Amino acid sequence: MVRAKDYRHGLERDSRGRWTVDAVKQVSYDVLVRRDLLKVDDPFLADALRGCVAGAGNSSDRRLLIVDKVVDTLYGPAIDAYFIAHGFTTAKLVLDAHEQVKNWGSVDAVLAAMDQFGVDRRREPVIAIGGGVLCDVVGFAASIYRRGTPYVRIPTTLIGLVDAGVGVKTGVNHRAGKNRIGTYAQPLLSLLDTRFLSSLAVRHISNGMAEILKVALVKSRPLFEHVERASRGDLRVLFEDDQHAGLADYVIEESIHLMLEELQPNLWEGTLERCVDYGHTFSPTIEMHAVAELLHGEAVAIDIALTTGIALERGLLSEPDAVRVLDVIAGLGLAPWNDVLARQGLLTEALEDTVRHRDGFQRLPLTDGIGTHVFVNDVTPAQIAAGAAFVESYVSSLAPWQESVA
Structure with missing residues (x-):
């Protein structure tokens, strides 16, 4: 076969009427941490929003804001005041954004707002201000509107700061499938402001700490020890009280770095063997079967507890360390157990569903001691049952005051 290649364009043509197109798309985006983004006399946010589209042609100060309903209640006036003060012309869609409405209907609402606003897909990035669900919904909508519209994330929850706000995956639930439809679509920019955390209910702090614990258990014993320290204190003041600033900053910034x-x-x-899939093998099914009662991080915590029991059963983790992990989960205000785990065959079905998404293999990350991991492909139903029994036994042994947490 004779081939001629135009190296300028990455195009090959052979003598049989076939062309091979070879192209590479460069991806680059910034993740910036900045406290008090909405402080009116600080031009940082305005400069960042203009700078991320510098060179895209004629400048534009029009911006469509998609804001979580709760966030708008708390920060709506401050958001409006900031954009007005810095010369932006804005429209705002206030969106109810949580797992029960993380679906196509929410995506369609964002698409309609983009169309009505007349977004210029090169010069006017859509701004998502809200938690992980909102960031996912807006990212997905932006990625499919006119085959790709730039967007900026400003996550306002802990789980948004350390997980949903830093990667490129977008997705929403479809039928019974967790994040079953989605894309890979990087933001132009992710702007992380820990000041938003001061208004979070403690449940949502716990929810985000589950994702931090996930990263710590598979990648960093020092981070685990910091999370353990946080679990022994009052989470309500962890991100508010200046005396905890060192611990809070380390936990957030180290988890972001390890994730990235x-x-x-x-x-x-x-590569489908991803250690950051830890806590996400059984949790998608668990979460969708208890979507009315579990937040994402709460489902992840249950998965962590279950796989800790499996690691114990396989001899990868000592019993003292396994109990220590569950102690941290409980100390973070997360429940290691949910009654959905007792449903006949559910966990086996959950693993089978995950296998379908991992190219026919379990590729299940398990802790090999605290802070390191291995991947396994041979977890059996008996080992899953043993892991669940360990968690159930742990919960039943808790003092009455702890049972209210678990």
Whole structure:
């Protein structure tokens, strides 16, 4: 076969009327931490929003804001005042955004707002201000509107700061499937402001701490020890009280760094063995079967507890360390157990569903001691049952005051 290649364009043509197109798309985005983004006399946010589209042609100060309903209640006037003070012309869609409405209907609402606003897909990035659900919904909508519209994330929850706000995956639930439809679509920019955390209910702090614990258990014993320290204190003041600033900043920034360290070389998941999938093997099914009662991080915590029991059963983790992990989960205000785990066959079905999404293999990350991990492909129903029995036994042994937490 004779081939001629135009190296300028990455195009090959052979003598049989076939062309091979070879192209590479460069991906680059910034994740910036900045406290008090909405402080009117600080131009940082305005400069960042203009700078991320510099060079895209004629400048535009029109912006469509998609804001979580709760966030708008708390920060709506401050958001409006900031954008007015810095010369932006804005429209705002206030969106109810939580797991029960993380679906196509929410995506369609964002698409309609983008169309009505007349978004210029090169010069006017859509701004998402809200939690992880809102960031996912807006990211997905932006990625499919006119085959790709730029967007900026400003996550306002802990789980948004350390998980949903830093990667490139977008997705919403479809039928009974967790994040069953979605895309890989990087933001132009993710702006992380820990000041938003001061208004979070403690449940949502716990929810985000589950994702931090996930990263710590598979990648960093020092981070685990910091999370353990936080679990022994009052989470309500962890991100409010200046005396805890060192612990809070370390926990957030180290977890973001470790997460990005894993994501950056594998943004499109060409490699399916991903240690950051820890806590996400059984949790998608658990979460969808208890969607009315569980937040995402709460389902992840249950998965962590279950796989801790499996690691114990397989001899990868000592019993003292396994109990220590569950102590931290409970100390963070997370329940290691939910009655959905007792449903006949549910966990086996959950693993089977995950296998379908991991190219026919379990590729299940388990802790090999605290702070390191291994991947396994041979977890059996008996080991799953043993892991669940360990968690159930732990919960039943808790003092009455702890049972209210678990």
